[in-house]
Amino acid sequence: xxxxxxxxxxxxxxxxxxxxxxxxxxxxxxxxxxxxxxxxxxxxxxxxxxxxxxxxxxxxxxxxxxxxxxxxxxxxxxxxxxxxxxxxxxxxxxxxxxxxxxxxxxxxxxxxxxxxxxxxxxx
Amino acid sequence: xxxxxxxxxxxxxxxxxxxxxxxxxxxxxxxxxxxxxxxxxxxxxxxxxxxxxxxxxxxxxxxxxxxxxxxxxxxxxxxxxxxxxxxxxxxxxxxxxxxxxxxxxxxxxxxxxxxxxxxxxxxxxxxxxxxxxxxxxxxxxxxxxxxxxxxxxxxxxxxxxxxxxxxxxxxxxxxxxxxxxxxxxxxxxxxxxxxxxxxxxxxxxxxxxxxxxxxxxxxxxxxxxxxxxxxxxxxxxxxxxxxxxxxxxxxxxxxxxxxxxxxxxxxxxxxxxxxxxxxxxxxxxxxxxxxxxxxxxxxxxxxxxxxxxxxxxxxxxxxxxxxxxxxxxxxxxxxxxxxxxxxxxxxxxxxxxxxxxxxxxxxxxxxxxxxxxxxxxxxxxxxxxxxxxxxxxxxxxxxxxxxxxxxxxxxxxxxxxxxxxxxxxxxxxxxxxxxxxxxxxxxxxxxxxxxxxxxxxxxxxxxxxxxxxxxxxxxxxxxxxxxxxxxxxxxxxxxxxxxxxxxxxxxxxxxxxxxxxxxxxxxxxxxxxxxxxxxxxxxxxxxxxxxxxxxxxxxxxxxxxxxxxxxxxxxxxxxxxxxxxxxxxxxxxxxx
Numbered sequence: 001x002x003x004x005x006x007x008x009x010x011x012x013x014x015x016x017x018x019x020x021x022x023x024x025x026x027x028x029x030x031x032x033x034x035x036x037x038x039x040x041x042x043x044x045x046x047x048x049x050x051x052x053x054x055x056x057x058x059x060x061x062x063x064x065x066x067x068x069x070x071x072x073x074x075x076x077x078x079x080x081x082x083x084x085x086x087x088x089x090x091x092x093x094x095x096x097x098x099x100x101x102x103x104x105x106x107x108x109x110x111x112x113x114x115x116x117x118x119x120x121x122x123x
Numbered sequence: 124x125x126x127x128x129x130x131x132x133x134x135x136x137x138x139x140x141x142x143x144x145x146x147x148x149x150x151x152x153x154x155x156x157x158x159x160x161x162x163x164x165x166x167x168x169x170x171x172x173x174x175x176x177x178x179x180x181x182x183x184x185x186x187x188x189x190x191x192x193x194x195x196x197x198x199x200x201x202x203x204x205x206x207x208x209x210x211x212x213x214x215x216x217x218x219x220x221x222x223x224x225x226x227x228x229x230x231x232x233x234x235x236x237x238x239x240x241x242x243x244x245x246x247x248x249x250x251x252x253x254x255x256x257x258x259x260x261x262x263x264x265x266x267x268x269x270x271x272x273x274x275x276x277x278x279x280x281x282x283x284x285x286x287x288x289x290x291x292x293x294x295x296x297x298x299x300x301x302x303x304x305x306x307x308x309x310x311x312x313x314x315x316x317x318x319x320x321x322x323x324x325x326x327x328x329x330x331x332x333x334x335x336x337x338x339x340x341x342x343x344x345x346x347x348x349x350x351x352x353x354x355x356x357x358x359x360x361x362x363x364x365x366x367x368x369x370x371x372x373x374x375x376x377x378x379x380x381x382x383x384x385x386x387x388x389x390x391x392x393x394x395x396x397x398x399x400x401x402x403x404x405x406x407x408x409x410x411x412x413x414x415x416x417x418x419x420x421x422x423x424x425x426x427x428x429x430x431x432x433x434x435x436x437x438x439x440x441x442x443x444x445x446x447x448x449x450x451x452x453x454x455x456x457x458x459x460x461x462x463x464x465x466x467x468x469x470x471x472x473x474x475x476x477x478x479x480x481x482x483x484x485x486x487x488x489x490x491x492x493x494x495x496x497x498x499x500x501x502x503x504x505x506x507x508x509x510x511x512x513x514x515x516x517x518x519x520x521x522x523x524x525x526x527x528x529x530x531x532x533x534x535x536x537x538x539x540x541x542x543x544x545x546x547x548x549x550x551x552x553x554x555x556x557x558x559x560x561x562x563x564x565x566x567x568x569x570x571x572x573x574x575x576x577x578x579x580x581x582x583x584x585x586x587x588x589x590x591x592x593x594x595x596x597x598x599x600x601x602x603x604x605x606x607x608x609x610x611x612x613x614x615x616x617x618x619x620x621x622x623x624x625x626x627x628x629x630x631x632x633x634x635x636x637x638x639x640x641x642x643x644x645x646x647x648x649x650x651x652x653x654x655x656x657x658x659x660x661x662x663x664x665x666x667x668x669x670x671x672x673x674x675x676x677x678x679x680x681x682x683x684x685x686x687x688x689x690x691x692x693x694x695x696x697x698x699x700x701x702x703x704x705x706x707x708x709x710x711x712x713x714x715x
Contacts (some may be wrong), residue, residue: 027230034237041244049233053203057223095239101251106243108236112228115236121247 043120045103050074050114057113069105073116077109153212191330215478227713265377268571270557271605275589280597282318288593290344291582295352298584300325300333301591303599306341306360306388321345321357323369326601336364337373343388349450350400356417358389358405366417379420385409391446396453404448406458410440412468427475429466430456433481441466445493449500455480455615459490465505465514483514491665492536492581498543498616502623505537511548511558515627520634523626524560535580541587541609543619549578549592557608563620569608 039047039060040059046061054074059066076101099121108115132630223229232365278301280286293299300324307353321342322332336342348354353651356366357375362385365375385407386630395402395414402424410430413423429440445459454471472478488508495503501516502523509529512522531552544561553574556567565637573592580593587609590602 026226027227031224031230031233034234038237038240038244042242042248044244053205055203055219057220057229095243097243104247106240108240110232110236113232113236115233115240117240117244119244119247121251122692 038117041119045118045120047118048114048116050110050116059116069116069118071112073105073107074114077107077114081109129295140459156449185582189330192328193331194328198449200533241565262715268605268607270559270608271557272557272569272571273605275603276326276329276601278303278324278601280598281332282320282597284314284317285596286317286341287579287595290342290346290580290601291591291593291599292346292355293582293584293591295347295349298589299327301582301599301601302345302347302355302591303346303591304342304357306343306596308388308688314403315361315519317341320373323355326700334369335373336375338375338392339378343390343636344392344405346392346394346403348394348396349401354417356392356394356403358385358407360388360390362386362389362409364389364392364403364405364413364415364420366420377420379415379416380422383422385411387442390444393446395446396450397447402455404446406441406443406446408444410437410442412443412446412458415700425479427468429460429479431464431466431479437629442489444489445491445505447493447495447503449495457493457495459493459505459507461489462506463487465490465493465503467516481519483519483522485509485512485514488532491534494537494546496538496543497540499620499623504536504538504546506548509533511536511546513626515623515630516625518630518634520637521543521630523623523630524564526558531577534578537581537583537607539587540583540585542611543616544622544694545608547581547583547590549573549581551577553578553594555581555590555592557604559608561612561615561622564630569604571602573602574598574629666713 014061035047035049035058038044047059047064048056048061048066048069049058050073052069054070056066056070061069076098077093077096080096084091084093093109096109098105098107103118103120106117106119108117132274204216204219208219210216238606264474264640280288281606286307288303289306289308290304292302294302300323302321304321306321307317309680315547319338321336321338323334323336325333336345336357338357338359338364340361342357342365344358345359346356348356353369353370355368356364356365358364361381363381364379364384366375366377367373385405387407387409389405389407391406392403393405394400395404399416399418401417402414404412406412406429412427413428414425415423428437429443430437431441432439441460441462441464443458443460447459448456449455455467458466458468460466461482465483467480467483468478469480470478483505486505490505492506493495493503503514503516505512505522509532509634511526511533513524514522526548530559531549531550531554534549534551536546536548539547542559545557545559548556548558548567550556553572553576555571555572555573555578557569562568574594576595576598578592578594582591584590588603590604591599592602593599
């Protein structure tokens with residue numbers, strides 16, 4: 001009797017699929033791990049990833065706070081970047097740190113995304 | 124000699140148009156110099172002429188127009204989402220987010236940014252870059268800067284007819300609001316169109332008052348309840364008391380009945396310390412001090428007549444203008460009267476006669492302000508006529524310290540809440556004086572011209588830094604004093620205490636000496652009466668009055684001449700101005 005051909009085909013298919021998505025899922029896993037690692041550091045209150053339109057993609061804070069931070073910091077980062085480039089067009093903004101009485105807001109800008117971390121520095 | 128020019132024109136040429144034509148220049152008159160006149164002039168050689176090689180500059184002031192601001196709220200909706208995603212739908216937003224997360228660029232970017240971010244986070248955790256080293260070393264207070272005061276804000280009376288800002292009261296929590304009572308204190312001078320409103324101002328918004336209080340009669344005094352910051356009590360021009368709750372709006376919650384209220388404007392209202400926090404008392408120039416419970420304003424809970432002969436007769440009573448109450452001494456209070464006498468009273472005395480404990484007289488005119496020193500309650504400040512005086516409760520005959528007689532009438536005063544040796548006074552010429560008697564005793568340590576019209580009221584904020592001054596035209600100016608005036612100096616309390624004690628002792632010694640001298644004179648007079656009938660010229664009252672008037676004017680004339688001489692030596696231009704001012708100041712007080 002012939003063995004069930006569907007199962008083997010299915011296995012083959014799943015193997016190929018696993019091949020494609022493996023790098024994607026690996027990468028995604030790495031992203032997850034990076035964000036988790038950042039959140040786990042001492043003093044970190046929250047992490048937000050914002051895209052170019054100001055939409056929060058990933059966040060560990062509640063929605064209203066996230067939306068507030070995303071909107072405000074996005075504008076500020078744009079302004080800071082344009083300031084740096086106005087002074088010297090070859091220059092560009094690499095990092096933005098805002099230290100306030102209560103905590104420190106760190107913004108890592110990129111062409112399309114923004115990584116925002118709020119940390120309570122050890123004092 | 125008539126100068127006439129005759130010319131002839133044909134009648135047919137009248138009305139003809141003018142034909143203008145060019146012609147070269149023509150000398151009409153040529154006046155040659157007359158050499159004979161040189162005899163009148165002397166040649167001067169060399170000549171001093173001033174030249175400055177500087178550009179011409181002119182001064183110009185520009186003031187931006189006041190713009191009105193109003194706070195309004197805006198409602199935001201979430202935006203930035205692409206058109207096909209509805210931000211309210213959870214599914215769509217989650218799907219969008221998942222899609223972004225699968226993007227390769229996203230993954231790469233996050234990993235890059237993540238490592239950068241981690242570096243900074245670890246930096247933060249490793250060392251605190253804003254650590255304060257050597258925190259214990261306190262930088263020595265460099266108080267070399269001279270005292271100064273700066274105007275922060277000006278609140279003007281929005282009505283067309285301006286009224287005097289007669290009383291100010293700061294909000295008890297945080298002092299972000301100021302309640303100002305407006306009324307016209309000039310007798311029968313208030314017009315029909317004058318508004319009765321008083322305002323509560325928010326310091327951030329000087330254009331529009333935060334709350335308008337609408338009493339039935341203009342308010343002369345207004346006080347916040349220190350226990351409940353929503354309640355205010357106000358004394359009206361017609362003698363009634365009213366109280367407001369700011370949560371309920373601008374109409375008074377309750378008004379006292381006219382029959383049981385004062386008969387004259389209520390110049391002082393103060394809240395008392397009580398368990399319920401609803402007790403207050405008020406004083407007016409009709410000679411009464413009334414205690415009220417604001418829950419029942421139909422009649423006062425207690426009355427006291429300011430009769431120093433202690434008989435309680437209203438006709439002999441002195442009109443009360445200033446009221447003083449210190450929460451640390453709840454049974455005692457003081458009243459400053461129109462006749463220049465300060466009356467100390469004890470509320471808990473058994474009979475009305477015993478309620479009036481003592482009197483202090485020394486002012487020539489009404490006492491407009493009365494305040495106890497917050498650090499040394501035994502000493503209090505009175506402001507009236509042209510001086511400010513400091514008294515001690517132990518010395519009843521006279522004040523222990525007093526300022527010189529000023530050129531303008533003093534209208535209000537108060538102690539500083541931070542420094543025991545500093546007090547503030549306002550005058551009718553629109554200036555605010557800051558006195559520091561540990562530093563300088565003859566003159567105020569700072570004299571600030573606040574505005575051109577007379578200042579009527581003064582109130583210091585609890586932190587001692589901000590002062591509100593109310594003027595005759597309803598302008599309340601908020602001033603900030605320099606830090607030297609509102610920070611406690613080293614050893615100040617001890618020095619102030621030593622000064623008070625020393626002055627009190629001096630007064631006591633003088634008192635004792637006077638008593639001795641009087642006793643000696645009396646015994647001498649008694650001895651003489653039996654031997655010789657002393658012929659004393661009995662002066663009739665008219666002669667006495669004439670003699671006193673003549674002496675008074677002589678003194679004034681001598682003073683004017685002395686000032687003129689002093690002014691001539693310093694500034695010749697200012698002389699006329701000060702002279703005019705002096706003349707104007709004299710007239711209202713001639714009759715006193």
